[in-house]
Amino acid sequence: MTHYLLRRLLAMPLLLLGVATMAFLLGNFVKGDPLASILNDRQMANPEAVAAAKARWGLERSIPERYVIYVGNLLEGDLGVSFRTKRPVMRDLLDRLPATLELVISAMLFGTLAGMAIGVLAAHFRNGPVDHGARIVALIGSSVPVFWSGLIALYVFSVQLSWLPGPGRLAPALKPPETVTGFYTVDALLAGEWGTFANALSHLVLPTVMLGWAVLGIISRMIRASMLDVMQQDFITTARAKGAGTLRLLLRHALRNAMVPALTIIGFSFAYLITGAILTETVFSWPGIGSYAVDAARSLDHPAIIGVTIVGALAFLLANLLTDIAYVFANPRIRLE
């Protein structure tokens, strides 16, 4: 088993190179002149300015040449300089990573925990009103796109009811807490700034729920199905024959077993979160990598696009690796091989 994980770990750099290559090729063959995103119209009319810009950004070289340079830089952790922000892409990404991670992790936690709870309840009360309700909740989560549900949620809970704040990570009047982890909630707690913590948390609620909802949908369905399967098994009857109560049966005996097949789905849903984060960040003006990606795409900012792609792929690969490790550890039959 350790062998298998080791192989997976070794394959990661290769996969990343593949992704970077794909991103590079796509970036260079899409229609649209990147110069247009660097220069304004007047400069574009000036051949000297165009030539200078081409030289500065290396655009006069051939694509293979650019690829070799690009990969060489990549190996040093250099993702190039953004056409749009004129800053190293790596810097931009690192600055924005905590915001995205804070959102994705809390959406993941929410989606997984609520999904598990709903899945267990739906299985226990199968074919009853609770089960039907759970099915509808799951269906909405996995079929309604975030840009739509997010806007409605903002309108209802922020504009109409004023229960929750509008877009952004923090009220404009507040100063972000001193950076330790980059997560506003955690940093505010560490600094003991309760007001900032409460405000950051309340800003996190809507995007978390909207982004996590789809995960909740997938996981609750998966847990329900595997719970129903597990509840049929002999060892559940054994546990009942021992005098175990319903809660113990459901959580200690059934859920533990039902979690194993569901873990793979949790890994998959992480991939969804990465793409879902782009839409969510746009709707909620969340200053993370997702909204950076949208800005980069709009302005044909090739280095930024490729950088984002690589970060996304890396996150996906890491999530899958973590899922595999969790899968191994959750299952004594595999762990002890």
Add this chain to the structure above:
Amino acid sequence: MSEPALLEVRDLRVSFKTAAGELEAVCGVDLDLAAGEVLGVVGESGSGKSVALKAIMGLLPPRARVTGSIRFRGRELLGASEREMRRLRGGRIALIFQDPLTAFNPMLTIGEQIAEMLMLHDRSLSRAQLRARTVELLELVSIPEPSSRIDQYPHEFSGGMRQRAMIAMAVANRPELLIADEPTTALDVTVQAQILDVLRDLQRELDIGLALVTHDLGVVAGMAHRVSVMYSGRIVEHAAVDDLFAAPRHPYTRALLASIPRLEGARGRLASIDGSPPSLAGRPPGCAFAPRCPMSAAVCRSERPALRPVGGSRSACHFAEQLGARTEEAQALR
């Protein structure tokens, strides 16, 4: 005479709601078990043995309808509260399954599962006490190196060791009644005898009333005091074990005894009677065994024979009195 009987089941009926309508899997079964006694329950697959015994512990799914009376030490269990049933289950009444691999939770260690059994019935036990008791129990069923095996998972145990652990778990709280549903069927022939020895020793030592479901008449001969033979949801013969082998009072029992192969060391499986039992939906109006019975007559197909005393036994056959010759096969087995 003051103490009420350990187990007294009267007119137990169990039916399942299915797409094909309500099907009766157990149709009026009586069972009696005294403290320290072993009752063998035999019968072909599908005859309702497991369903009847699960009903006693209240372990059937909610869609099963159970009627009749189940008295445990005089207390009526049908309709008892879930709370009361939970206290009895694993405490005074315990269960051993056929296949110890599927009967243990694969995610928990053997020790955790036995300790849970203890803990569920005595919350005052400390962690250390639970562990010590669990080791003792594993020792009781002769599992070697119990203090290290306690931390292993079910899949790390061999089949025989798993069933030993299952027995240890079942007797953890000194039950008065133990229900063993084919405890050796899933095991290698070579370990079956060892497991039965363990079970018999513990049953005697702890004076447990044991309801032993089995396909194996050899096991019945060696362990049971009395035997109930089930066919298609009913008891067709009930007898002291010696009487059953010496003078079977029902053609079905006779067929079972005749089907025992006389090969050296082989154990009799019950599947080798010609034909198969009727489906739950397709029971004939008279005697359910009539289609396969060599003695069946017109009356058998119109009137259902009631279970009635014949000699020292009870039999549900119109012609029970005409049976009773000791079969050679049974003699050979004894």
